[in-house]
Amino acid sequence: MMAKLKKSGQSYTVVLLLVMLAMIVVMSFVSPYFLTLENFKNVLNQSSIYLFLVVGMAYVIAAGEIDLSVGAIIGFEGMVMSNLYYAGVPAGVCLITGIISSVIIGAFNGWLVAKFRINSFIVTLCTMTVMRGIVLLVMNSRTRYGFGPVFAFLGSGQIGIINMPILMAIIAVIIADLIMRKTRYGVYTLFMGSNEVALSRAGVNTRRHKISIFAFSGLLAGLAGIVVMGRLNSAEPLAGTGYEMDAIAAVILGGTVLEGGKGSISGPFIACIILNIIKDGLTLLGVSTHYQEIITGVIIIISVLVSGRDMRRKSEV
Amino acid sequence: MDSYVKLNHICKNFNHVKALNDASIEAFKGEVLAIVGDNGAGKSTLIKILSGVLRPDSGEIRIGEKSYSSLSVSEALNAGVSTVYQDLALANTLNVTTNIFIGQEITKHGILQKDEMDRQARKLLDDLDVDIPDTAEIAGNLSGGQRQGIAVARLVNRGGNILIFDEPTAAMGVVEASRTLKLIRSLADKGMVVIIICHNLTQVFDTADRVAVMRHGKVLVEKPASESSMHEVVALLTSADKILGDE
Numbered sequence: 399m400m401a402k403l404k405k406s407g408q409s410y411t412v413v414l415l416l417v418m419l420a421m422i423v424v425m426s427f428v429s430p431y432f433l434t435l436e437n438f439k440n441v442l443n444q445s446s447i448y449l450f451l452v453v454g455m456a457y458v459i460a461a462g463e464i465d466l467s468v469g470a471i472i473g474f475e476g477m478v479m480s481n482l483y484y485a486g487v488p489a490g491v492c493l494i495t496g497i498i499s500s501v502i503i504g505a506f507n508g509w510l511v512a513k514f515r516i517n518s519f520i521v522t523l524c525t526m527t528v529m530r531g532i533v534l535l536v537m538n539s540r541t542r543y544g545f546g547p548v549f550a551f552l553g554s555g556q557i558g559i560i561n562m563p564i565l566m567a568i569i570a571v572i573i574a575d576l577i578m579r580k581t582r583y584g585v586y587t588l589f590m591g592s593n594e595v596a597l598s599r600a601g602v603n604t605r606r607h608k609i610s611i612f613a614f615s616g617l618l619a620g621l622a623g624i625v626v627m628g629r630l631n632s633a634e635p636l637a638g639t640g641y642e643m644d645a646i647a648a649v650i651l652g653g654t655v656l657e658g659g660k661g662s663i664s665g666p667f668i669a670c671i672i673l674n675i676i677k678d679g680l681t682l683l684g685v686s687t688h689y690q691e692i693i694t695g696v697i698i699i700i701s702v703l704v705s706g707r708d709m710r711r712k713s714e715v
Numbered sequence: 716m717d718s719y720v721k722l723n724h725i726c727k728n729f730n731h732v733k734a735l736n737d738a739s740i741e742a743f744k745g746e747v748l749a750i751v752g753d754n755g756a757g758k759s760t761l762i763k764i765l766s767g768v769l770r771p772d773s774g775e776i777r778i779g780e781k782s783y784s785s786l787s788v789s790e791a792l793n794a795g796v797s798t799v800y801q802d803l804a805l806a807n808t809l810n811v812t813t814n815i816f817i818g819q820e821i822t823k824h825g826i827l828q829k830d831e832m833d834r835q836a837r838k839l840l841d842d843l844d845v846d847i848p849d850t851a852e853i854a855g856n857l858s859g860g861q862r863q864g865i866a867v868a869r870l871v872n873r874g875g876n877i878l879i880f881d882e883p884t885a886a887m888g889v890v891e892a893s894r895t896l897k898l899i900r901s902l903a904d905k906g907m908v909v910i911i912i913c914h915n916l917t918q919v920f921d922t923a924d925r926v927a928v929m930r931h932g933k934v935l936v937e938k939p940a941s942e943s944s945m946h947e948v949v950a951l952l953t954s955a956d957k958i959l960g961d962e
Contacts, residue, residue: 580826585809589817592806599768599804600818601789659808 410653414668421675429682437678439561445674446563447629449667450622451645452652453574454615456666459649460578461611462591462658463518467507468619468645470529471500472638475623477533480542480633489548497620503529504616508609518612530636537635545631553628563625570618575663587611591658647694648673651701673697719744719908720765720877725774727760727932734760735771736932742925744876747900747909749919749940752929753952758912761929762879765910766798767791778877797875799866799883807855811847812836814854815868839868843898860891867898877908884918896922916945928952 426433451468458465479496483489503525510521555562578584586607589597598604619638626637650656651673652666673694680690718741727735735757742748752758763769765776767786776783778794786794805814812829815836821828836850845864847857854865863883870878880899884892892915900922903909913919919926920940927937928951935951936943 582820582822582825582827585813585817585820585827588809589806589813592808593804596804596806597817599766599788599798599800601792602818655808659806 408662408664411662411665411668414652414665414672418668418672418675421672421679425675425679425682429679431682432679437682439564441671441674441678442564443561444678445670446561446567447622447625448641448644448648448670448674449567450570450618450625451641452648452666452670453570453663454618455642455645455649456652456654456661456663457574457578457587457611458518458615459646459654459656460591460658460661461587461608462594463511463608463611464522464646464656465504465507465612465615466519466522466642467503467526467529468615468622469638469641470526470533471503471616471619472623472626472641473533473635474503474529475500475620476627476633476637477536477635479624479627480545481536483545484542489546493548493552493624496624497617500616500620500623501613502616504619505609505613507616508612511612512605512608526642530639533635537633539635541635542633543631545627545633549624549628550631551628553625553631563629566621566625570621571663571667574618575667578661578663583607583610588659588661591655591660593659644673647698651698669701718742719779720910721775721777722761722765723775723777725761725764725771725776727757727764727769727771733932735764735774738774738929738932738934740927740934740937742877742908742910744908745903745906746924747903747911747922748925748927749923750910750912750927750929751914751916751919751948751952756929757932758929759881760932762798762881762910762912765791765877766796766879792873792875795874795876796879797870797873797877798879798881799863799870800881805854805862805865807853809854811840811850811852811854811857811865814865815839815850815872817869819869819873835872836868839872840864843868843871843901845898858891859887860894863887863891863895864898867902871902876906878902878910880909880911882912882914884913884915892918916948919948920945930954 422433431437454468455465475496478499479492482492482495507518507522507525510516511518552562552566557565578587586597586602590604590607594604622641623638627633648670649661649666652662652669654661654666676694676697677690680693720742722738722740725735725738726733738757738761740750740761750758750761760769764771765786767788767790770785776786778796781794783790786796806817812832816832821832821835833850840847840850843864845861845868847861847864854862857865883899884895887895896918899909899911903924911923923940925938926940926943926948928935928948930952
């Protein structure tokens with residue numbers, strides 16, 4: 399059973415799941431406020447924004463690339479949508495335009511990486527910086543408020559007992575997981591991360607595929623941006639700052655190899671929840687946010703050491 | 716008998732370097748053609764032109780009844796040309812079935828039919844007598860011979876009838892190299908056009924029906940292996956033929 403899971407690459411996901419369950423049990427004993435429906439919803443709510451980014455980042459990293467611009471896309475999209483909204487454009491059109499602008503930025507990143515063979519770290523670092531500059535310039539470094547009921551519903555509304563951001567994020571995770579495991583698109587993404595030249599020799603248009611992966615990451619960052627703006631009912635010029643690092647951390651902790659070629663959606667999904675359980679638990683225990691950052695960093699280093707052990711062993715053989 | 720593949724007067728320059736200088740070569744169905752030559756002789760460039768990876772500056776490529784001035788990778792694949800490169804073009808982090816079916820996945824309504832692909836992969840490997848017990852195994856965990864087997868299975872699955880092998884036994888042990896060459900031989904016996912690039916002359920003369928010797932971007936000699944010898948090939952490769960001729 400375990401051997402089969404190992405070959406299918408799911409053994410690490412099972413380990414993560416057990417870690418998550420163990421953490422829930424431990425935190426339940428440590429804090430009486432942890433195992434409550436409200437706190438459970440709070441953890442998922444906090445995770446939802448990151449889940450969008452994590453899903454997109456999982457694809458990008460599985461393909462052997464990186465996208466540092468997702469946090470900046472959240473800010474940029476906020477600027478686009480708030481400009482339109484303040485100009486009297488209906489909320490629905492603002493949302494669609496915001497999403498389209500995010501996809502275009504993602505596709506532009508991919509085009510630069512694929513066409514000119516520039517390292518994606520450099521490309522997305524540059525677009526991130528450019529977008530941050532444009533947003534600060536256009537918004538005059540000021541936060542804008544008041545975006546009506548549609549945004550508020552998407553950011554903090556509910557369907558039944560489920561919060562909209564959670565519902566949207568879970569749907570995104572399920573769709574992305576199915577695409578990764580069940581379709582050519584997922585196979586090509588992993589194959590690209592493992593051996594891009596071979597994928598090209600197999601007759602696959604690797605340039606187009608790479609652009610689509612970055613566009614997909616942009617799309618998900620755009621969805622995250624809508625939730626951020628709706629939840630706070632505001633468009634902040636620095637919204638999403640540093641979110642890319644949390645997304646990368648969850649993807650790596652989730653078992654995706656930074657060099658590409660190996661990864662899943664389920665692993666980063668669970669890892670994202672774990673990281674947010676840690677933050678939530680430490681907050682309930684009254685631990686300073688500074689310590690939370692340190693603990694999160696240490697956990698990621700340990701996970702990278704553990705998950706990278708097999709690869710190092712193989713390279714030594 | 717007419718040749719099935721013919722490259723006529725191919726020239727290819729990389730800036731000021733003449734990689735191919737009026738090179739011509741032909742290959743027949745049911746035979747193994749070995750191309751030998753020193754590093755920089757133009758063997759890989761010639762193969763890449765036939766595979767659509769490179770475009771020639773001039774010359775003609777003829778496959779069956781069709782003539783091309785150049786090919787793209789997809790055109791070459793559609794014309795039946797499949798190539799196993801020296802690096803085998805495998806994804807080491809993915810399993811055997813995925814590697815065999817890459818670019819040729821079986822889908823239904825856009826969903827991968829993994830069970831069917833596993834079944835066909837198993838049958839392909841068995842038909843080719845490739846010893847890989849489990850198609851779910853990760854390619855990077857397998858031996859050089861097994862990995863070569865995956866690459867060959869991919870070619871056969873693609874349905875190509877012109878199979879090109881670039882250094883098929885590089886970095887292999889004696890037993891594995893022998894198995895791989897036997898596999899290559901069996902493909903030619905099934906009526907396919909098989910072209911191999913190989914440095915090991917013993918293996919060339921054990922496997923090939925015809926030998927083409929390249930030097931400085933030209934095909935110097937192309938003849939049946941039975942009418943040539945290792946001594947002659949070495950002489951051609953090292954320019955000793957000229958020295959011997961002068962004497």
